Amino acid sequence: MRFLLRRLGFYLIAFWACITLNFFLPRLMPGDPVSRMFAQVQTQMRPDQIAALRQLFGLTDKPVWQQYLDYIGNIFRGNMGISLSRFPTPVSSVISSEIGWTLLLGATSLVIAVVLGNLLGIMAAWRRGRFLDSVFPPLLVFVGSFPYFWLAMAALYLFGIVLGWFPLNHAFTDGVEASWSFSYVADVANHLVLPALTIVLVSIGGWMLGMRNTMIATTAEDYITMARAKGLRSGRIMFHYAARNAMLPSITSFGMSLGFVVGGALLTETVFAYPGIGYQLLNSVQALDYPLTQGIFLTITTAVLAANFLVDIIYVRLDPRVRVS
Amino acid sequence: MSISQSQRQTVTQGDDATPPSAKRSILARVTGGGLVHGLLTNKKALFGLTILFLFVLLAVLAPLLSPGNPSNFTADVSAAPSSDHWLGTTAKGQDVLALTLWGSRSSLSVGFTVGLIATFIGCLVGIASAYFGKVTDELLSLLTNIFLLIPGLPLLVVLAAFLPPGPATVVIVLVITGWAGSARVLRSQALSIRGKDFVAAAIVTGEKTWRIMFLEIMPNMASIVMSTLLGCVIYGIGAQAGLEFLGLGDTSSVSWGTNLYWANNDGAMMTGDWWVLIPSGLAIALIAFALAMINYAVDEVTNPRLRAEKKD
Numbered sequence: 323m324r325f326l327l328r329r330l331g332f333y334l335i336a337f338w339a340c341i342t343l344n345f346f347l348p349r350l351m352p353g354d355p356v357s358r359m360f361a362q363v364q365t366q367m368r369p370d371q372i373a374a375l376r377q378l379f380g381l382t383d384k385p386v387w388q389q390y391l392d393y394i395g396n397i398f399r400g401n402m403g404i405s406l407s408r409f410p411t412p413v414s415s416v417i418s419s420e421i422g423w424t425l426l427l428g429a430t431s432l433v434i435a436v437v438l439g440n441l442l443g444i445m446a447a448w449r450r451g452r453f454l455d456s457v458f459p460p461l462l463v464f465v466g467s468f469p470y471f472w473l474a475m476a477a478l479y480l481f482g483i484v485l486g487w488f489p490l491n492h493a494f495t496d497g498v499e500a501s502w503s504f505s506y507v508a509d510v511a512n513h514l515v516l517p518a519l520t521i522v523l524v525s526i527g528g529w530m531l532g533m534r535n536t537m538i539a540t541t542a543e544d545y546i547t548m549a550r551a552k553g554l555r556s557g558r559i560m561f562h563y564a565a566r567n568a569m570l571p572s573i574t575s576f577g578m579s580l581g582f583v584v585g586g587a588l589l590t591e592t593v594f595a596y597p598g599i600g601y602q603l604l605n606s607v608q609a610l611d612y613p614l615t616q617g618i619f620l621t622i623t624t625a626v627l628a629a630n631f632l633v634d635i636i637y638v639r640l641d642p643r644v645r646v647s
Numbered sequence: 648m649s650i651s652q653s654q655r656q657t658v659t660q661g662d663d664a665t666p667p668s669a670k671r672s673i674l675a676r677v678t679g680g681g682l683v684h685g686l687l688t689n690k691k692a693l694f695g696l697t698i699l700f701l702f703v704l705l706a707v708l709a710p711l712l713s714p715g716n717p718s719n720f721t722a723d724v725s726a727a728p729s730s731d732h733w734l735g736t737t738a739k740g741q742d743v744l745a746l747t748l749w750g751s752r753s754s755l756s757v758g759f760t761v762g763l764i765a766t767f768i769g770c771l772v773g774i775a776s777a778y779f780g781k782v783t784d785e786l787l788s789l790l791t792n793i794f795l796l797i798p799g800l801p802l803l804v805v806l807a808a809f810l811p812p813g814p815a816t817v818v819i820v821l822v823i824t825g826w827a828g829s830a831r832v833l834r835s836q837a838l839s840i841r842g843k844d845f846v847a848a849a850i851v852t853g854e855k856t857w858r859i860m861f862l863e864i865m866p867n868m869a870s871i872v873m874s875t876l877l878g879c880v881i882y883g884i885g886a887q888a889g890l891e892f893l894g895l896g897d898t899s900s901v902s903w904g905t906n907l908y909w910a911n912n913d914g915a916m917m918t919g920d921w922w923v924l925i926p927s928g929l930a931i932a933l934i935a936f937a938l939a940m941i942n943y944a945v946d947e948v949t950n951p952r953l954r955a956e957k958k959d
Contacts, residue, residue, distance in 0.1 A: 332792065335789065339793050340797060347805065463936065467881075467933070467935035467939060469907075471892050472907065478916065483916060578795070589893070607895065615805060619802070619805045623798065630796060
């Protein structure tokens with residue numbers, strides 16, 4: 323319990339740091355970003371909306387500390403301002419309409435990469451020096467060396483343009499109504515294959531190697547020798563004795579890599595024009611839509627912090643040593 | 648994480664058990680003799696070093712190999728590889744080989760600059776945190792963990808969006824997002840060395856703090872500093888390419904990232920100009936692979952348990 327409270331305290335401080343960063347970044351910008359922004363939408367804006375924006379960017383006469391308090395107050399009321407590029411939609415509804423796609427893409431590829439990578443790692447360590455152990459790691463490291471977006475482009479070119487097996491962009495065919503029908507789900511899945519595949523390809527090597535190395539260390543432990551001496555079946559020792567314990571570091575990296583999923587998806591989403599929040603973040607940056615940029619950044623960080631706290635809770639369940647100390 | 652780290656510690660403990668008088672020889676063994684000899688006899692390391700050397704050579708010789716401005720347009724538009732243009736030309740008629748050669752200068756220099764600065768900050772924070780302990784450690788660890796947790800790429804995009812564009816910004820942004828991982832690894836290693844007798848002896852003899860940090864503690868973790876540096880350089884090269892691919896870097900310069908950005912912008916994929924896409928991406932992959940190979944070799948040389956075994 324003390325462990326969890328400490329962690330919670332840490333995440334709260336991290337959250338505060340992100341809000342603060344978000345508050346000060348636009349104020350560090352050179353020139354006059356607000357007039358550039360206003361130029362796009364001025365005619366459509368109501369005076370009170372302009373005032374709200376000026377407040378967001380520190381152009382009011384209030385002292386900085388008061389602006390800061392106002393900003394934090396707004397965040398906690400879920401008020402992140404109004405998007406400029408999609409005027410007059412509030413930032414929060416732009417985000418909520420798109421975060422689902424990022425979660426779908428991220429969760430699918432992360433789960434596949436983790437399960438497959440860890441399994442391969444377990445096998446490679448168990449049969450050291452054999453085929454799986456000597457061929458896969460260097461191959462996967464090589465594949466993982468390619469820039470994320472480049473691999474996505476290559477997959478898009480090969481499977482999308484040349485072979486025409488998969489759609490080139492978007493998350494579903496234009497004009498298709500969202501429903502729980504089989505055809506819609508199949509359509510979404512079809513659009514998901516290429517982006518998810520590239521993320522899995524790039525990230526699987528790290529999981530495999532990490533698992534392999536801890537697994538090798540674990541198989542050298544005395545209780546494994548003991549289990550062998552007892553004459554337990556090899557598969558039982560592999561999964562129930564060795565892999566179970568070698569799994570713990572993977573769970574920590576799982577938490578860390580959630581950030582990579584949301585973040586890394588940004589590049590994949592850009593290449594495939596997949597309508598997630600990563601793609602939207604980039605669009606908002608290019609459209610000088612600063613309220614949306616800030617809102618998305620804050621949402622992503624909050625999601626990552628929350629997910630990491632969840633992983634911590636699970637970790638306490640799994641590793642009794644944490645509970646005791 | 649914890650298991651592999653404790654494994655490392657048992658390996659390094661062998662070195663640290665030697666009395667402080669033998670410090671010079673440790674230094675020689677870790678930084679000079681042992682590691683270098685180990686690397687030069689390691690296949691992975693030799694492979695990596697050769698590729699790295701070739702790339703640096705090509706980058707240095709770029710003005711001789713392909714004189715003139717690589718961005719100049721020619722009349723040959725979207726030409727496939729031929730004897731005139733070995734790697735073909737872009738949709739604007741630029742020679743792809745020249746772009747790739749010149750691009751290596753920016754990509755390698757930014758990558759190595761970012762790697763060096765990030766590793767330096769990581770060393771500073773990690774060792775200071777382990778050396779001073781207590782409140783300093785708490786605060787620095789907190790800072791490190793926050794930076795580790797904030798998702799890198801979105802932070803990269805947001806920072807690049809809000810800071811004035813230019814090559815210096817790219818380096819600064821990449822360092823800000825890249826130092827934390829190395830600080831964490833180096834801290835845990837420095838922590839185990841901090842408890843050794845020779846550090847206590849150095850404190851008692853009244854050595855200056857920075858001397859203890861950088862001349863007593865750091866040489867004893869040279870191999871980890873080195874693998875951190877390699878990791879940071881890989882990160883630097885990849886992240887610069889990613890940033891520039893998104894159009895958030897310095898789009899006027901020639902680098903592997905901007906080459907791919909323009910290729911994508913000019914619709915190279917749609918028109919089937921695959922030769923524009925391949926060289927820069929392959930170059931990044933090769934250099935990252937080479938560095939990763941050297942990194943694994945460092946790991947193998949210093950951590951005997953990871954060396955390949957014939958049979959279990």
